[in-house]
Structures are given as C-alpha cells and as structure tokens.
Amino acid sequence: MTNTHMVHDKVSTRDIRRSTIICMIAGIVAVFDFILFGTLLPRISESFSWSTSQALLVSTLVSVGTAVVLFGIGPLVDRLGRRRGMISTVLGTAVSSAATAAVTGGVSMVAVRSVSGLSLAEQSVNATYLNELYNAAEDEKVTRNRGFIFSAVQTAWPLGALTAAGFVAVVGSLLGLDQWRWIFLIATVPALIVAYWCRSLRESPQFLVQNAARETGVGGEGSISTIFKRTYLRNTIVLSLAWLFNWMAIQTFSVLGTTVLEVGKGFSANNSLMIVVVSNLVAMLGYLAFGWLGDRISRVKIISFGWLIGAALFTAMLAGPDDTAFVLVTYMAGLFFLLGPYAAVLVFQSECYPTECRATGGAFAFAMSQPGAIFGGLLLSAATGLGWSYGSAALAVGAGSCLLSGLIMFSARTITAPS
Structure with missing residues (x-):
C-alpha cells in the first residue's frame, strides 16, 4: 500500500497528551448516552404504555439500526478523516440525546436511537485515531506502550456507565424518572461541549499522507x-x-x-x-x-x-x-x-x-x-x-x-x- 512507503510527521508529546484526554472524555460522553437509553427504557415504556414484548421489539430494532450506522461510519472516516470522524460521532451523540427527548412513539424512537449508533461508533473511531497518533509519536515510549495508554482511554466505558447511573439517580430524584425527556435533554449539553472541543484535535499524520496520495490519483x-x-x-x-x-x-x-x-x-x-x-x-x-x-x-x-x-x-x-x-x-x-x-x-x-x-x-x-x-x-x-x-x-x-x-x-x- 502506498501509504506505508511515505514519511509522515511525528506527533509531539503535547499533542498526544491533549488528544488522549479529549478522546477519553469523548468516550465517557458517548457511553453515557448509550447506557442512558437502556437505563431509562422501563420509564419510557411506561410513558408510551408499551408491553414487555413491545419494549423488547423496540430495543431489538434499535440494535439493528445501530448496526447499520456502525457499518456505514468506517468508510466515511477513511474518506473524510479521523478528526472529522471524532467530531461527527460526538455531535451525533448530542443529536441522539436531544431527539430522544422529542420522540412521539415506537417508530420515531427506533429512528432516533439508531442514530445513537454514532455513540457506539465513537469507540471504534477513537481507537483508529489514537493508535495512529501513538504510532507516530515522537516519544518512543508512547509507541512501545500504546496498548497500555489506550487501555486507560478504554476505561471511558465503565466510567461512562457509572456516570450515567449516577446522573439518573441524582436528576431522577430531583425531577422524577417519569421526566425522562428532560434527562435526555440535559444530557445533550456535555456532548455539545465535547463535540466543540474535538475541533481542536489534529488530524493523524497517516491519514494526511494517505489523503495526499489519493488526491494525486494513487491508492484510490x-x-x-x-x-x-x-x-x-x-x-x-x-x-x-x-x-x-x-x-x-x-x-x-x-x-x-x-x-x-x-x-x-x-x-x-x-x-x-x-x-x-x-x-x-x-x-x-x-x-x-x-x-x-x-x-x-x-x-x-x-x-x-x-x-x-x-x-x-x-x-x-x-x-x-x-x-x-x-x-x-x-x-x-x-x-x-x-x-x-x-x-x-x-x-x-x-x-x-x-x-x-x-x-x-x-x-x-x-x-x-x-x-x-x-x-x-x-x-x-x-x-x-x-x-x-x-x-x-x-x-x-x-x-x-x-x-x-x-x-x-x-x-x-x-x-x-x-x-
């Protein structure tokens, strides 16, 4: 492949540190939205008078829609870039949370929560982006220990799950869990903040080299x-x-x-x-x-x-x-x-x-x-x-x-x- 024969810039320790922190927080926010739906599904079912089988059907169809989104995100990130992929997945998390607060029934819920596939996709985009940065790090210690460094970023999953549980407990005690629409609406705010923060990420040097090759007609x-x-x-x-x-x-x-x-x-x-x-x-x-x-x-x-x-x-x-x-x-x-x-x-x-x-x-x-x-x-x-x-x-x-x-x-x- 052409990109493996081309030289790319090294990534500074400062950029590595900043990108790692941003991506970890982005991961927490993405998991937060994903877990929030499962946590509040019983309350959502009650508000729409769904039976257990209806709620199960909605959940299953959401998983199908999520899979479709996951299949589609990879080619976009390979075409548009890792930085844009990070922004898009976190912004999709915000859109999913906000739109969930406005759903009117099962059909709209499936459509809206399928977009939450972007929340789950963040994990894959995150891995692609950070591991390219780590492999291009000017500090060889980062490259040698990229698995361990990335594993710290991966703790965003349990941290996001615990944050979602704590958020539901606190906000639910103040507003009542029957006010699940407000809970999702409030959850939109941190996602928007992190999506804006992701704009400061630098693109991975590997993608820049590959994109330059593509623009010259090589490796298309x-x-x-x-x-x-x-x-x-x-x-x-x-x-x-x-x-x-x-x-x-x-x-x-x-x-x-x-x-x-x-x-x-x-x-x-x-x-x-x-x-x-x-x-x-x-x-x-x-x-x-x-x-x-x-x-x-x-x-x-x-x-x-x-x-x-x-x-x-x-x-x-x-x-x-x-x-x-x-x-x-x-x-x-x-x-x-x-x-x-x-x-x-x-x-x-x-x-x-x-x-x-x-x-x-x-x-x-x-x-x-x-x-x-x-x-x-x-x-x-x-x-x-x-x-x-x-x-x-x-x-x-x-x-x-x-x-x-x-x-x-x-x-x-x-x-x-x-x-």
Whole structure:
C-alpha cells in the first residue's frame, strides 16, 4: 500500500497528551448516552404504555439500526478523516440525546436511537485515531506502550456507565424518572461541549499522507472492497466472528448480569445491582491489565486466552454452588477476563489494516457486536421458552459463545503496527 512507503510527521508529546484526554472524555460522553437509553427504557415504556414484548421489539430494532450506522461510519472516516470522524460521532451523540427527548412513539424512537449508533461508533473511531497518533509519536515510549495508554482511554466505558447511573439517580430524584425527556435533554449539553472541543484535535499524520496520495490519483480503491481482499480477508472474518460470539457473552453476563445473578443464582435484586456496579470497576482493571500485557505479549494470544479463561470462570459460577463468596469471586473474575481483552482487541484491529481502510475494517468488525447482542438475547429467550433453567441457558449461550470467541481469535494474524 502506498501509504506505508511515505514519511509522515511525528506527533509531539503535547499533542498526544491533549488528544488522549479529549478522546477519553469523548468516550465517557458517548457511553453515557448509550447506557442512558437502556437505563431509562422501563420509564419510557411506561410513558408510551408499551408491553414487555413491545419494549423488547423496540430495543431489538434499535440494535439493528445501530448496526447499520456502525457499518456505514468506517468508510466515511477513511474518506473524510479521523478528526472529522471524532467530531461527527460526538455531535451525533448530542443529536441522539436531544431527539430522544422529542420522540412521539415506537417508530420515531427506533429512528432516533439508531442514530445513537454514532455513540457506539465513537469507540471504534477513537481507537483508529489514537493508535495512529501513538504510532507516530515522537516519544518512543508512547509507541512501545500504546496498548497500555489506550487501555486507560478504554476505561471511558465503565466510567461512562457509572456516570450515567449516577446522573439518573441524582436528576431522577430531583425531577422524577417519569421526566425522562428532560434527562435526555440535559444530557445533550456535555456532548455539545465535547463535540466543540474535538475541533481542536489534529488530524493523524497517516491519514494526511494517505489523503495526499489519493488526491494525486494513487491508492484510490474503495475501503470496503479492500478489507475483503486476500491480504486482509482472514482478519476481517476472524474479527467479525469474534465480536459476534463474544457479544453474545457480553449480552448474557454484562448487559443481563443482574438477571443471571437473580434468576440463575438466586441473589437478591439489591445484591445483584451492587455486584454489577462493582463489575464496572473490575472492567477498568481488566482493560489496564490487558492493555499492558498486549504491549509485551502477542495481542492475539492474550485476547484468546483471556476469553477462554473467562468462559471457564463463568462455567464454574453457573455450575458451582450458590455460595455468595464463590459466586462473587467467579463472576467478578469472569468479567475481568471477558471485558479486559477489549483494550487489546481495539489496538489489534488498528494493526490489521492499512490507513486507507483502517477505520472501515475496525468499524465493520465492531458492528458485528450488535447482531451478537440480538442473537444472544433471542437464544436465551428460546432456551428458557423450551423449559431450560436460566442458569443452563446462560451456560450454553453465554459461556459457550465466550469459549467460541476465544478459539476463533487464535486464527487471527498478527500484523506489524502500521507506520
């Protein structure tokens, strides 16, 4: 590829620091909006008099719309640039929050919340942008430890989730949770501020080199077609399947974690909620640990082994005794090994493709998380509908898919980080 033979400018330590801080805050804001919808869905359902099945249908259709947005964002970022991609995703978060406050029913809710796919896409765009900056850093320590540095940015996910929970608790106590429209409207403000702040980001030097080549008529192939060419096809398939199966596990043990603990293991609602809150802190430690390990060991190996160990721990939790201490330890440790590898996955994805299709490849694989979430929920519903206990269903769907994702990742090809 032409861009790998061209020299680009080095990025100063000051630019690295500023971009890292801005992108981390942008990540918190994006996750905040994404989590807010799930947290307030019961109140939204009540206001529109939706049945449980209607609410589930809306949530499922939103996931479909989110996947469509995720598939589309990658080629745009490869064409328009990483800086514009960051601005667009955070601005999309603001638009999604504001528009949610004005919805009139299920159809408009699906349309509006599909735009929130930009909130989720921010994570992929963030990874593409920052890893290009880190690899072009003038300080070699940044380049050598880019996985660990990015893992700190990745803690935006649990921090965003905790911020959303705290925001709902505080604002809900003041206004009442039935005033969910005001909650979404208030949430628009920080997103707009951060979107404006993103304007100060510098474009990645790799994209500038690639864009200059494109303008001279060199390297003008479409980014979508490139990720399916022989050189990159293997990783495109492997990463897509890994995201799909692993998000079935995410759906089971993270999104529906309280249900697993309450129905599957007999925990009380309060204890289950407390454990899930603490699990976000465990996720932060997992990101940092796997980010650090990925800089020192093959990223593919630590991702694969992490998910295999996670599958074993969740199996032990579900098949083992209902003892509080045993469930607590195995569940927390399971989340550590399920969630932690994502810090390495997003860095690895940036090492799988050249500049002209890097955002497209990462976004395409990331988009497969949404079908995974949908299939995971449907399979759990089908299994329990056939008479399986919830624990058995979670074991087969959650632990089983986590195991498969770990085995699949072994087939990924380690590629030298792009210049």
